[in-house]
Amino acid sequence: MITKRIIPCLDVKNGRVVKGINFENLGDVDSPVRLAEYYSRCGADELVFYDITASAEGRELFTDILCKTAEKVFIPLTVGGGINTVEDFDRVLKCGADKVSVNSGAIRNPDLIGQAAKLYGDQCVVISADVKRVDGVFRVFAKGGRENTGMEAIEWIRRCVGNGAGEVVLNSIDTDGVKKGFDLEMLEKVCDAVSVPVIASGGAGCADDFITLFKTLPKVDAGLAASIFHFGEVGIGELKKKMAENGIPCRIQENGNV
C-alpha cells in the first residue's frame, strides 16, 4: 500500500541550513549534508532543499552542497529556490536532484513549467505555492512570501498542474511558523482542485498535527516541516510509529545494514 510521506525541509543559505518564523529572523541550524544523512537514517521519506541564497557565489555553494548530499543520501531529493529557467533545472538535476520545485520563477514566466515538464517529465516538476488569505481570498505570494501577486491561488495551482506540474507543495503563510497545525481548509480546496499529489506545508507543531492532517484529509499525500524536526521537537521515528498506531500507512524504517 502506498504510504504517506514525511518530508523535512532544509532551507539553505550560503551552504547552511536555516529556518525562520514567518520567513524572518533566520537562525542557523546545521550542515545540510549532515542533517540530510541524519534524516535519511531516521526514516524521512524524502528531503527538500530550499535555496534561499541571493548571490551567485551562494548559488555555487548550494550546488556543491547538493552534490555532496546526493552522493550520500539515497532517498528522493527535491530542490527549490532560485529556479527561474530550464538551465536552473539542468544545474540541480545534474547534482542529483530528483525533482525541482518552482515558485516565483513560474509566476514570472508562465511557460517555465510546461518547458521543464516537456524536457524532464511531469514527475520532475513541483509547483510550490506560498498562499495567504487576503480579505478572505486565497492569494499567491512571490519572493519568499513577501509580495502579493494578486492572483487567486486555487486557480493558479490548477493552471500550473494543467501545464505539467506533477506535484503541489502548498505552503500556507497564515499557519507557517505558528505551530498550531496545518491549514486544513486551504489544503482541502487544493486537493479538490487537482489530481496530482499534494504536500502540506506550514504549521506543524507536534506529531498530532500530522495525524490530524492525514485523518482529516486522506487525499493529502505528504506532510512537510522544518524547525520541529531540526530542533528535535518531533522525531521522525516516533512520528511514524504514531501514524502507524493511528492506522495511517507509513514506511517504518528499520536500521538496515548495507
Add this chain to the structure above:
Amino acid sequence: MIAIIDYGVGNLFSLKSSFAAIGAEAQVTADINVIDRASHIILPGVGAFSDAAAKLRDSGMAQAVIDRAGAGKPLMGICLGMQLLFDKSYEYGEFEGLGLIEGNIRPISDVIPESFKIPHIGWNSLEFKKNSPLFKYIKNGDYVYFVHSYYAADCDDSVSAVTDYGASLTASVERGNVFGCQFHPEKSGDVGLNILRAFCEIGVSE
C-alpha cells in the same frame, strides 16, 4: 565493474553514487569496449518510452545491450530502463522495445481505480512472487520508491514482485540473467542499496 549505459536519458548521478556507497566500481558509459569489460550492465532511464527507445537504438546501445544480455551478462533495467526490456509499449502510441522479456507496457490507468492518483509516486511495499537473487538481502513487504504512470503487463511468468496501488502492479521482473525494477533502487534507502548489492553478486550465467 558495473557499466551504467549512457544514452542521453536521465540523470545518472545518484545511480553512480549508490554503487560507490556499496563499494562497487561503476562507470557511466556509451563505449562498447567498456560494456564488454563490465561484469554487469545497468540500463537506466526516465522520460517517455518512444524517445528513450529511439535514443537507445540511435546510439548503438540497444544492440550492444541485447548482445551482452544474450551472452549471459547480468543486466538490470531500472524504471523506464526496465520498461525498455519488454516487447512493446503503448505510451502515446505503439513502440518496440528490446524484446528481452515477453510482455507489454500499458498505462496504470487501465487497471487502477479512478480515485488513485497518477503517476504512482511514493514509497510502496514489495510483495514477492519469486525467490529472486535480487531479494537476497531484503524482506517481503519492504518499501521502495516508485514514480511511474505505466506498468509491465502480460508478463506473469517473469514477475518477481508486485506492489499494491489499488491494483497489483509489476514491481520487478526477471528472466534468466535479465532483471528489471520499476521502482528506483538508487532512491529507496538501504533496501534499494541492498538490491543493488545483490545484483552485483549475481554471476555470469552460462
